[in-house]
Amino acid sequence: MTDHPTPPYPEQQQSMPGSTEAMNPRPDHGEESYVGHGRLSDRKTLVTGGDSGIGRAVALAFAREGADVAIAYLSEHEDAEETKRLVEAAGRQALLIPGDISDPAHARSVVAQTVDAFGRIDVLVNNAAHQATFQKLTDISDEEWQLTFAVNMHAMFYLSKAAVPHMREGASIINTTSINAENPNQQLLAYATTKGAIHNFTAGLAQMLAEQKIRVNAVAPGPVWTPLIPSTMPAEKVKSFGENTPLGRAAQPAELAPPYVMLASDEASYITGATIPVTGGRPFL
Numbered sequence: 001m002t003d004h005p006t007p008p009y010p011e012q013q014q015s016m017p018g019s020t021e022a023m024n025p026r027p028d029h030g031e032e033s034y035v036g037h038g039r040l041s042d043r044k045t046l047v048t049g050g051d052s053g054i055g056r057a058v059a060l061a062f063a064r065e066g067a068d069v070a071i072a073y074l075s076e077h078e079d080a081e082e083t084k085r086l087v088e089a090a091g092r093q094a095l096l097i098p099g100d101i102s103d104p105a106h107a108r109s110v111v112a113q114t115v116d117a118f119g120r121i122d123v124l125v126n127n128a129a130h131q132a133t134f135q136k137l138t139d140i141s142d143e144e145w146q147l148t149f150a151v152n153m154h155a156m157f158y159l160s161k162a163a164v165p166h167m168r169e170g171a172s173i174i175n176t177t178s179i180n181a182e183n184p185n186q187q188l189l190a191y192a193t194t195k196g197a198i199h200n201f202t203a204g205l206a207q208m209l210a211e212q213k214i215r216v217n218a219v220a221p222g223p224v225w226t227p228l229i230p231s232t233m234p235a236e237k238v239k240s241f242g243e244n245t246p247l248g249r250a251a252q253p254a255e256l257a258p259p260y261v262m263l264a265s266d267e268a269s270y271i272t273g274a275t276i277p278v279t280g281g282r283p284f285l
Contacts (some may be wrong), residue, residue: 004028005225006249007242011235016132018227020052020079027225029057030254031086036064039265043067044118046110048101048159049128051080053226054176057253058125058260059083063090065261070095070114072128079227093117101128102150107158115166123264124163126156126198127176131191131232145190152194153201160205169213174263175202179222179279195220199275206273215272217263222279223250246281 005025014022034057045062049055050071059069060083069087071094073080080096087094095117099106114121130151134140160173181199184192199218206216223229223242229250230238242250259276262268277284 001247004249004252008239009241011239012230013235013238014227014231016231017074017076018052018231019076020056020082020227023225023227023230025225027053028252028254029086030060030257033254034061034064034257036061036066036090039065039261039267040123041066043122043264044114044120045123045125045264046070046072046114046121046163047125047127048072048110048155051076051083053228054221054224054253054256055125055127056083056086057257058127060086060090061257061261062123062264063087063092063094065265066092067123068093068118070097070110070117072097072099072101072110074098074100074128101155101159102147104154104158107155108162111159111162111166120168121163121166122168122171124159124173125176125260126159126173128155129176129191129228131188131228133187133233133237134189135187137189140190148190148194152191153197156198156201164209164212164214167214170266171214172264172268173205173209173214173216174260175216175218177202177218177220177275179220179277179282179284181220182284183282202275203273210272215263215268217268217271217273218275219256219259219263220275220277220279220284221251221256222277222282224256225250225252242280244282245279249280251278251280
C-alpha cells in the first residue's frame with residue numbers, strides 16, 4: 001500500500017489517447033511483481049483497450065495465469081506491441097487487433113479474429129473507454145456525447161452479443177465501469193453517464209445469460225494512473241490526481257488486475273451480476 005507514487009505528480013499533458021512511455025512516473029502494470037498460479041490455464045481471452053493501463057495489466061496477469069490473450073486497441077501501436085511482448089514472454093499467445101470498436105462491423109470482426117486464432121472465447125474483458133473533461137454542459141458537443149456512448153457503451157453491447165455464441169458454460173464477461181457510476185464527477189458528465197449505464201448493463205446481462213452458465217460482472221476502479229489521465233485532464237488536475245482518496249494516491253494498473261483474474265477464474269463460480277469497487281477507500285454506494 002505504500003510502495004507506489006503519491007501526489008504531487010509532475011505536471012504533464014499529452015494529446016489523446018496518450019502514451020505510456022511519456023508518463024512520469026511510469027505506470028506499474030505488474031511487470032516485476034505479478035506472479036501467476038495457473039488460475040486461467042488455457043483460457044482464451046479477449047481484452048479491449050489492452051494496449052495500456054488497466055488493459056495491459058489485465059492482459060499481463062491473464063497470460064501469467066496461463067491464458068492466451070487477444071488485445072483489441074484503437075491505434076496505439078507502440079503500447080500494444082509492448083503488451084504483446086509481455087504476454088508472449090509469459091509463454092502465451094498474443095493477438096493484436098487494431099481498430100475502432102465503436103464500429104459494429106469492426107467489433108464483430110474483433111470477435112471473429114479472436115475465434116479464428118483461438119477457437120473460442122472463454123473470457124471477454126470490455127475495458128476500452130473514451131473520456132474527456134468539460135467545465136460546462138454547453139462545452140460538450142453532440143459529437144463528443146455520441147462518441148463517448150459509442151465507445152464506452154455501444155461497443156460493449158456489440159462485442160458481448162458477438163462473443164456469447166462462441167462461449168461455453170463457465171465463460172465470463174467482465175466489464176470495466178467506474179466509481180463515476182455511483183459518484184459522478186461533474187467534469188466527466190458523458191463518461192460518468194456511460195459508466196452508470198455499464199453498471200446496469202452488467203446486472204441485466206448477468207441475469208439474461210445465467211441460464212447459459214455464462215457469468216457477467218464488473219470492476220469499478222477509482223483513480224488509476226494510466227495514459228487516459230494526462231491526455232484528458234488539465235495539467236494541474238494531473239498533478240493532484242488521486243489525492244482525494246482515503247489512501248491519498250491513484251492506483252497503479254497492477255493493483256486492478258487481481259479482481260479481473262478472480263472474476264475470470266473458477267474461484268468466482270457463484271459470482272455474477274456483481275460490481276467490485278477498487279477505489280482506494282472512496283465509497284461506491
